[in-house]
Amino acid sequence: MHPLLARLRRRLRTVCAEAGVPLEDRARLVMAATLLAEPAFDTGTEVTVDSSTTDGLLAVTVRLPRPVGRPRRNTLPLLPDAEDDTSLTWHLPTGTARRPVPAADDRATDEETLALIARADALAQEQRELKHELAETNSGVLAMYIELEQRDEQLRRAHAVIFRELEDALRPGPPAVAGLELAVHYSPTDQDSPTGGDLYDWFVLPGGHLHITLVDAVGHGVTSTRHALTVTHAIRTLALEGHPFRDLIAHTARTLATIEPDLMATVILARIDPATGELTLANGSHPAPVLATVDGQARLLRAPVVGRGIGFPDPGSPELRHHTLDPGDTLLLYTDGLVESRKDYLEGQDRLLELAPAHAALPIGELPRELAVRMHDVVLHADDTVVLAVRRTLPGADLSTRAE
Structure with a gap:
């Protein structure tokens, strides 16, 4: 891993830990920033990160050397709340719980990996429960089925990005x-x-x-x-x-x-x-x-x-x-x-x-x-x-x- 990328990942984890950001949100933010910053660091260009906390939200802005198109932004595991040509900003909920960040990058990655796996399993359980409800419902079945299929497709697209990261980590x-x-x-x-x-x-x-x-x-x-x-x-x-x-x-x-x-x-x-x-x-x-x-x-x-x-x-x-x-x-x-x-x-x-x-x-x-x-x-x-x-x-x- 590029040293500058490791430093960026460490900084994101630290500010999230200090703000009490939930582990799952931290993991998705680190993955999104990694996918955006790694190509820039590989070509020797600069990526900067700014953060601030107001009104119970941690704002994190990543500034990149080149614009990031909307199709690319839509594939990120955590979608930005605001963006311009070269800057993307996320707003994450803060909390009172402070979670220490492991010193080693692979340990932190494993911690985040397990959090994302747990979330993926929870989403799968929600999907199974919804299908069970559909089987017992006599009215509105077709509309609910269409909605479920749309949700499944959204989950599959989101999981595809996360699973690629999980495969690399595991x-x-x-x-x-x-x-x-x-x-x-x-x-x-x-x-x-x-x-x-x-x-x-x-x-x-x-x-x-x-x-x-x-x-x-x-x-x-x-x-x-x-x-x-x-x-x-x-x-x-x-x-x-x-x-x-x-x-x-x-x-x-x-x-x-x-x-x-x-x-x-x-x-x-x-x-x-x-x-x-x-x-x-x-x-x-x-x-x-x-x-x-x-x-x-x-x-x-x-x-x-x-x-x-x-x-x-x-x-x-x-x-x-x-x-x-x-x-x-x-x-x-x-x-x-x-x-x-x-x-x-x-x-x-x-x-x-x-x-x-x-x-x-x-x-x-x-x-x-x-x-x-x-x-x-x-x-x-x-x-x-x-x-x-x-x-x-x-x-x-x-x-x-x-x-x-």
């Missing part, structure tokens, strides 16, 4: 790692909602190793998303603090036991040395990864003893699985939604083992989605699905078209 793109190709595909149970408990995290440790966390939190909606975020953040923090890889799942479970006593999640961790291909896996009640080798074979990488996930009895990963990826080998990490679409977990794993080598030669950016499409040819049980693919690069391979 599901990070692959990090750049020399010697490895990375790609991911995510498909939610409900195509109109990004919420769910299947989340992942990947980052490069100070020593150069790639760390991957894949979590499947029990439950649905906002609660499962919050639980999954909590797990991925806790594991990232412990990993960066240098805690032993073998202990990360158990340590995370102990840390979260008193904070989130109802949290249950399966977890799988992968640690890869890109220079040697050395792979270490820690499994807590999660489906075993699939290895598709360069010679056209595929097999499950099961741990000698599969540990238990967070919130399960005796959580942890007592035995690790070690393997060395050869150049051209592909590792597939996934959540159970990939293999349970026909309500038969073992049958799904067998089909995945057949499909993986047949499609392993695809460009890495196409592989996860293609596998998900093939595995979901028949869907008797819909569930969130994440597929992560990691391929050790063949010598001299051209990665210029790698998709993220």
Whole structure:
């Protein structure tokens, strides 16, 4: 993120917090300002922000180097109350509650993300209740139905902008790692909602190793998303603090036991040395990864003893699985939604083992989605699905078209 953009976002959050602006309104304002200011900062032009509080309203004005057309303004998650050629002003209700702003931008973004998810779910609940009322109403049904459809369309347009921001916040793109190709595909149970408990995290440790966390939190909606975020953040923090890889799942479970006593999640961790291909896996009640080798074979990488996930009895990963990826080998990490679409977990794993080598030669950016499409040819049980693919690069391979 551009430093000036991060500074602008921080300032907006601070003035909103000082004025007691509700978290949802703050989140929509920060998103709207980000969408407007980011292109300007990328081209080296200036964006300024002014704010004032009068009569119970916080006025925030963003001044941009170029005019913002009405079609563009209409797509913002928070519509301005006033505008001229280059200035847009919002008026937000203030309050007495003061909400501290997290110091880290990603923490603040997560806080705002969860507020927007909660609001989106509330809107969806309102929509369901309205449809129920329509079913019981004998008079004015047609007029109300038309009104509902118009409202649905408005919600879909508003949600489209918010959901793009949510996707960026919840599901990070692959990090750049020399010697490895990375790609991911995510498909939610409900195509109109990004919420769910299947989340992942990947980052490069100070020593150069790639760390991957894949979590499947029990439950649905906002609660499962919050639980999954909590797990991925806790594991990232412990990993960066240098805690032993073998202990990360158990340590995370102990840390979260008193904070989130109802949290249950399966977890799988992968640690890869890109220079040697050395792979270490820690499994807590999660489906075993699939290895598709360069010679056209595929097999499950099961741990000698599969540990238990967070919130399960005796959580942890007592035995690790070690393997060395050869150049051209592909590792597939996934959540159970990939293999349970026909309500038969073992049958799904067998089909995945057949499909993986047949499609392993695809460009890495196409592989996860293609596998998900093939595995979901028949869907008797819909569930969130994440597929992560990691391929050790063949010598001299051209990665210029790698998709993220």
